Amino acid sequence: MSNWRRSFLKNKKILVTGGAGFIGSHLVRLLLKQNHEVICLDNLISGQYQLVEPLLTHPHFTFIEADITHPLPSMSVDQVYNLASPASPKDYQKNPIATIKTNVIGMANVLDFANSCSATVLQASTSEVYGDPEIHPQVESYLGRVNPIGIRSCYDEGKRSAETLCSDYARQFNLDVKIARIFNTYGPHMRRDDGRVVSNFINQALLGENITLYGNGEQTRSFCYIEDLVTGLVALMNSTHDYSPVNLGNPSEISMRELALMIKNLIPSDSSIIYKALPQDDPSRRCPDITKAKKILSWSPTTDLRDGLAQTISYFKNL
Numbered sequence: 001m002s003n004w005r006r007s008f009l010k011n012k013k014i015l016v017t018g019g020a021g022f023i024g025s026h027l028v029r030l031l032l033k034q035n036h037e038v039i040c041l042d043n044l045i046s047g048q049y050q051l052v053e054p055l056l057t058h059p060h061f062t063f064i065e066a067d068i069t070h071p072l073p074s075m076s077v078d079q080v081y082n083l084a085s086p087a088s089p090k091d092y093q094k095n096p097i098a099t100i101k102t103n104v105i106g107m108a109n110v111l112d113f114a115n116s117c118s119a120t121v122l123q124a125s126t127s128e129v130y131g132d133p134e135i136h137p138q139v140e141s142y143l144g145r146v147n148p149i150g151i152r153s154c155y156d157e158g159k160r161s162a163e164t165l166c167s168d169y170a171r172q173f174n175l176d177v178k179i180a181r182i183f184n185t186y187g188p189h190m191r192r193d194d195g196r197v198v199s200n201f202i203n204q205a206l207l208g209e210n211i212t213l214y215g216n217g218e219q220t221r222s223f224c225y226i227e228d229l230v231t232g233l234v235a236l237m238n239s240t241h242d243y244s245p246v247n248l249g250n251p252s253e254i255s256m257r258e259l260a261l262m263i264k265n266l267i268p269s270d271s272s273i274i275y276k277a278l279p280q281d282d283p284s285r286r287c288p289d290i291t292k293a294k295k296i297l298s299w300s301p302t303t304d305l306r307d308g309l310a311q312t313i314s315y316f317k318n319l
């Protein structure tokens with residue numbers, strides 16, 4: 001049995017910041033299933049209270065409504081997953097200052113808190129730290145090409161600063177820190193109105209509206225199903241790996257036009273595909289190199305895009 005599998009069999013007290021969000025709500029459920037005691041801390045800026053409400057009666061679950069830009073409540077935990085941050089462009093562009101403060105001041109508060117109780121921290125970083133990349137697929141050693149003053153900067157540069165803080169706390173205080181660079185993730189519990197491409201296309205196709213493609217639709221992304229992603233996060237948290245970042249995502253690349261057609265066929269819908277101007281700083285290609293995750297975590301995603309989209313469509317239909 002691998003080390004990380006053995007270590008998560010032991011019950012732990014785990015704080016998940018941002019646990020009322022899309023990824024956090026799945027992570028919290030997985031950790032509860034593994035018999036850990038889970039504390040979810042969230043200010044609900046982009047989260048959904050209805051995702052934590054059904055867990056409130058669970059004997060090992062606690063919800064704290066709080067903001068990580070303020071010092072965290074005093075308590076002792078074994079692990080902290082720091083997922084708190086608006087993540088969709090629509091959310092962070094509506095709240096740019098709150099977003100960068102969450103990723104800088106909030107990150108420092110999370111690290112101070114973890115240092116006070118010697119907890120291991122996993123930071124949910126992002127492929128956005130690579131900006132509009134010049135190399136393809138993106139490998140962890142690539143330093144990125146990010147605009148510091150654009151409309152995405154509060155998020156991209158915020159996450160880059162958060163990685164800097166993580167590595168400085170690891171070096172200065174010997175804090176056990178892990179950095180996951182998460183690539184586009186999709187699945188049930190996404191908000192229908194979060195403005196991300198998968199939810200947009202499904203929503204438009206379900207309503208019979210035009211499916212909006214930006215630019216010529218040839219830009220690519222790679223989509224990882226939520227269950228694969230949270231398994232990767234838990235594997236990294238429980239590994240002996242240090243603070244050097246690890247890409248977590250699905251390396252199968254698809255163009256936005258192909259994605260629109262796949263969703264249109266799965267629903268099925270007679271929506272037309274229409275084209276609009278590409279937003280500022282929208283990366284043209286994004287695809288992870290996951291050689292490192294495969295090597296150190298024996299992790300790789302297993303869910304086929306068509307199957308994952310079918311699960312997501314069925315969740316949206318039942319909302």
Ligand SMILES: NC(=O)c1ccc[n+]([C@@H]2O[C@H](COP(=O)([O-])OP(=O)(O)OC[C@H]3O[C@@H](n4cnc5c(N)ncnc54)[C@H](O)[C@@H]3O)[C@@H](O)[C@H]2O)c1
Binds near residue numbers: 023
């Ligand atoms: N979903 C993706 O494809 C993706 C890709 C890369 C990285 N990530 C990262 O993973 C994390 C979770 O993303 P998500 O998709 O679940 O987003 P989400 O918006 O659904 O969840 C983020 C959660 O953090 C909470 N939050 C935000 N600011 C906070 C603050 N200051 N204090 C306390 N809580 C706060 C929100 O209310 C929300 O519940 C984020 O850090 C995001 O940057 C996500």
